[in-house]
Structures are given as structure tokens and as C-alpha cells.
Amino acid sequence: MTFQTMKEAVTYIYSSLLKAKPFQAEENDTVTRAPHLTKELLSCLDLIPSGDKVILVTGSKGKGSTSRMMAAILRKMGLKVGLFTSPHLIDYNERIRVNGKAISDEAFLSYLNEHAPIMDKITASITNPQHYLGPTGILLSVALAHFQTEETDINVIEIGRGGAYDDTNVLENKWAVLSKVMEEHLGFLGHSLEDIVRHKVGIVKECTDHAVIGKQSEEALELMKEMIGKSAAFYGEDYMPANVVASLSGSTFTLQTKFGRYDDLSLPLLGSFQVENAALAIQACETVMGEALPRDILKEALRELRWPGRLEVVAENPTVVLDGSINRISAAYLKEVLPLVDSRKIATIIAVPSNKDYEGVIKVCCEFSNILVVTRPDNSHKMFPEDALAVARKFHDAAIEVDLLSEAVALVRTLEPTLIFVVGTQSMIGSAKEIWKDSLMDIG
Template identity: 40%
Template sequence: MIVATDRQGAMKVDAYHAIKFIYQSYVLAQPHITPGLLDIYKRHPGYCSQLLQDLDLDLSQPPSALITGSKGKGSTSAIIASLMQSAGHKTGLFTGPHLVDFCERVRVDWQKIPEPEFVRLVEAVIPHVETMQASMPRHHYLGPVGTVLAVALLWFKEQGTDFHVLECGRGALADDVNVMANRWSVLTPIMFEHPGYLGPTLLDIAANKMAVVKSGQELCISYRQDPEVARLLKSMCRAVQVPLKLGGEDFSVQVVKTGPEGSAFAYQSSRRKSVFKVPLAGRFQAFNAGVAVALAEEVVPGIDDDVLQAGLDSSRWPGRCELVAGTPPIILDGAINAQSAEYLRELLAEREEPLYIVLGVPADKDWQGVIRTLAPAAEAVWLTAASNAHLVFPPAEDVLV
């Protein structure tokens, strides 16, 4: 393990090296992994399960909800956490990736883990990971998400949380987060993405993500899905005997008003018929909020509208259709495919100012769809790339064709 030294020359781990360690197992294995393998053949979440057990962490308590899907996972997770906090629960929130600060991934009642505590808990995990690493085949690794999940659960345990909201990565079947014995499953819209990792068809991708639904759970809640995805979800829930609450059938969300400051939406289920507001811009955030309400009213039976609205009022998710104050106004968003870009285009169409776009979409995302959707509405588009060694961006000549 690479460490730094303090002024007295003592060896210590700092934040930079803590984060570097989190990726170390993957970096060591990467040269030995056969290119082109699906996640189910190269990821091994059993190592995460072993790590959590070695750290004496309970996979089933406190109760947790796991969130997966293709778009809106982070927003939905944040809104659920806000609703549960409003209902009186001390709530641990685990999401990824982060926007600015790595510590954003681990929050209790929205407060991110302080950097010194993050480093301390990584130090606590290091001996367990290194012991495990020593006996792994060279093409195996403990996923970075698994290590961060261990840190998160240790922090949640110290803070005395009583409800956890845990966001999965790109899938679920081979995802480290899915080793948890979650009581509820939440699925946001499932789209065609990551075919090289999850499978070549939409249904392959959907089936991978639906692995978050497990026998013994109380309920699966899903956003309205593509018809063939919805049929598969119903079949899988029946197979494991988990009740399903499906958007468009068991609850409905209708956007009443939307704008840069947020949306109002009508929500209807067997438990209530209400109108709520959410201070997150974009029509899609109203639907994400509706899914969060659908879960909250099941987890906390009898929760009243005032408590739900208070939770919605305090919902935050920076970098998603986020309006930055100033002149000219700036809107930040993380659209990665044509469908999510269309939500952004709808929001931008309500503004009268000339539109200029600065765009950087990784090569493994639907960058063509994002450009095709947004470019016609813009006066000009500037193409850029993030300075992130883990991301590859399309060459300029490909974009300009």
C-alpha cells in the first residue's frame, strides 16, 4: 500500500492514497482480464460479501432499499433518502459516482462523510482487502464499489443509521451493492446501455438489473417501463414471489407544471391522491419523485402528505438540470443518451435566450444521441473531455462526421 508521511515522518494514508487504494485491486487485475467479457464473467461480488462479513457488517440490517436502472438512479436515491429523513429515519445514502468530492458518495442525513473519517475507515479496511487480494487469482479483483460500500456501511454503523438507500452501479447481477439483503427494490427507467458489459439486447440488460429483486423482499417498485421490459419484470417478480408496484398501473404521476425551479405533479395510488412539488428541474425529476413517494408510502404506512412534501422540499441532486445563478444563466446536466438529452431539450425549449452548449460525453455512452438531440437547438456546440484517466472520449473527427 502506498502511503504518505506526516511532518514527524510517520507513515499515514491520506485522501489521495485512500482513493488510489480503492481502485488498486481492479488496476492489478485489469491486464489479466480477457477483453470483451460481460460483467457476469469478470466481476465477482462474492469478494465484497466476504469483506463485509469480515468487518462484521450485517447485510440485512438496518432495512435497506436498493436502486437500479439506467437513468435517474442517483436522483431517485437522493429523493428517497430525503423522504425517509423527513419521516424521522436516520438515513444512510450510498451513491456513485461523485460529482466533485469522492466523499459525496457516503452521506448520513445528507451530510457527506468528513474526509478524515473517510480516510480512517479506508485504513480500517486495508488489511482485510490485502489479505483477500493475496489469495485471489490474478484476473480476479474486489470492485472499487465494494470497498467504498464497506466504508459506507462502517460509517453508517458508527452513526447509528436506521434506514439505508443504496444505489447500484451499471447493473445488479454482478454488482457489489447487490450482495445486500435489501428489503425493497426500486427500478428507474431501463434503457439500452452498456451492451458490452450487461448483454446485447434490451431484455438482457433489463434481466441483469432485475437481479436486484430477490426472494423474501417486501416489495419491488418500478418506474413505468418499456412494454417488453415491464412484462419481463412482472414475470421475474412472480418467479421470486415479490409483490410489484408498477408505475402507470399501480400508481401514476402526471406533471402539472415544470420549469427551471422544479415541477408540480399529481400523484395517485391506492393510498392517496395528492399534488406535490419537487425543487428539481426537468419533467423526469417529477417522475423520479413519484417513484420515491411510491416507496415511502410503503415503508412508512400512514405517512401524511405534509411529511412527504417536506421531504421533497429538501431534496437535492446537483448537476442534473441544475440552474446556476448568474448572467448568462448556466444549466448543468449529465445526459448520457438521447432519451435523457430529450428531457434536457424540453427544459431548454422553455427559455428564450440563445443556447450555447459545452458537451463532453464518454465514448461508451450514447454521445451520438446526445449530440443529435441537443445540437439543433443550439447556436453553437463546443466539444470537450474530462481529465479523468478512467474515461475515454470519442475522437473529434468521429464527432464531426
């Protein structure tokens, strides 16, 4: 068939995975994932770039923000930058960008239609019913075709899940960047922090000349040093931010790196974790360039940054903050906003999927919320917990449940809070962006 709409295209992208799902008795990436199929696809299409054009970025928290920051800085350095991230907030196209601009529907459909015959041939050849041609691999073929057409100088590729068995890891990468790693995707990636770290460190391969490691727990850091060796650049040892000052407009900080010192950097993103991500991104960009970055160019790149859905202020009177927290560790950063705004009456709207730490997010948010509402995004394919209200009422007697986010927002507005948090999965944040009417097709 020929795909005429993005809806048809997205359905096709997930078709191989959905066909394999009934045969997947266990959620284990080492058993169910088949990245060799993605490599076959990219090889047939002659889309595999040289390793000196590829930066792979993985982690449990902050990999998307770090990827975006790196792309913005490298672009300001004069490079044409391809950016591949997931998930999207509103439009599927957001996952593929060149110099901040998302791929058009027309280009996306053209590439997919061109690639589909080879994809169909590969999926028809699958003999293990648990295996599938991954959605990430299919999307990567579209991204790489777009980057090839646009003649990008370098491509920042965010790993989908894990590292070693992810479809993006079939690429040779001169650089590997690892943000904070925590216990997540248990089952898919193993059953311990060591298992998770081993998957993530899988992006550091023989072809990888440089690894840059973000802030880690003591246990994760020691595991990484054992697995990678000490040749990587480590947060806290080789580079470190200091003098961090937060306000509602963002943060200012100083950064010492392997190549130099940067004073009075300004980042228009809330949360101390974003300073950690920025430090990682700057050190990684220095490593790519092989030298210190021009301070005026770096300051300009950071000052213009947009990364939606991470402690993002989208409205005032009352202040409305969107945040994609899906675990209790991330949700704890919401507290950093409270001293910066009028927080006399806080309403928090939460939608975290069943397979994420919804109880942890609810528990943290109950600590500071006068009004707490559990709900679901207006549009999402994910499963949400049936017991969300029961869990919420363990921590907040007056918690309520509303069917959809749009209805929850309407209700909360009538209660006249001074601060509204919208917290949860990316489809939830996407629904919120539509309510507050914000396009994300070009983020500069």
C-alpha cells in the same frame, strides 16, 4: 501502508481492478465480477446489516435521483438515513452520506486504514486473474462502517452497475426499487434489453419482500412482470403522477399512489423525468413506511431537494444549465428547458466519454444549439472520443473543439449566449461545479 490522503485512498480502492484489467479478455460481468469477495470482506468486518435496514436501488436512468429523493423523504419522516451513491461530482466523499452530509476525510481514511489488512489478505487469495475486489465493494465497506457508527435507521444503497453481479447486491434487502431500464453497458450486462433487465431484476431476491418499479418501456415492463411477477408496485398501474406543470423553478404535480393521493406537490428540479423519479421515490417510501406519508412532511421534503447535475440551473444572465446526459434519450430532456428561458442564442458544451453514446448526445444537442463546443473535463480518468469534432460537424457545420472545459466556458462567454448548456459525464459536471463554485459536501 497507512493512507494519509484521499488521493492515496482512491488509488488503493481501484488497485485490485487495475491489476485484473489486462486479464479481462471480455467485458462481461458474469465472468469478471466476483461479488463473493465483497461478501467475504463485509463478513470478516461484521458489517452486513439486517435486510430491514437496506433498500437497493437500480436502473439505467434516474436511480441516483430516486435514491436521493428517498433518503430526503425518509429523513423528514424522522429516520436517520445512510445514502450510498455513485459517481461523485467533486469530492469522492460525496458517495457516502448520513442525513445528506458527506463523510469526512478523517472518517473515510480511518475506516479504510482499519479495513485494509483484510482487503490485502482477500486480494492476495484471488486465484482467477480476471477477478478483483471491486472498488464498489471496498467503498461499501467504508459506507457500512460509517452507517454503523452513526447508527442509521435505514440505508438507501444505489447499485453501481447492473444488479445481479454488483458488489452491493451481496446485501440482503427487504426493498428493491427499479427506475427506468434501457439498453446500456452492452457487453458488461449482455447484448439485449432482456439481458439488461435480467441483471437489474437480480436485486429482487428471496429476502426481498417488496419491489417498486418505475416508468418503463412496454418491452421492459413485460419482461419485468415475467421475471418478478405481479406482486410488485408498477408505475402507471399502482401509482401515477398527473397534472404536471413545469417552470424554471421546477414542477408541480399530483400523485395517486397505492396508499393515497397527494395534490399540489412542488419539486424544485427540472425535467419531466424528475417527476417520474419523485413518483417512484414516494411510492417506495410509502412501501417502506407501510402507509401514506403525511402530506405536509412530504411537501417539505420535496421542496428542499437538491440533486446536482440533473438539469440544474447554476447561474442566470445568461442562464447556465448543467446536465449529466450520456445518451440521446437523456439529452432529449434538455429541450424541456427551452420554453422556460431566453433561448434566442444557445451555446452547448459537450464532453461524453468514448464508451458512451457521444454521437447521440451531440446529434440531439445540435438540433437546438447555435454554438456547439466539444471538449473534455479539466480532471477525468475517462477516455474521450478523438472523433468528437468530426461527429459534431456532421450535424453542425460550425461546431468547434476546445481542449478543456474551463477554456470552453471562457470562450463561450465571449460569444454572449442567452443560454449555456454544459452536458456530459459526471466528471464534466464536477468540473463545471468547481467553475461556478458550488460545494456538495452537505446537501441537506
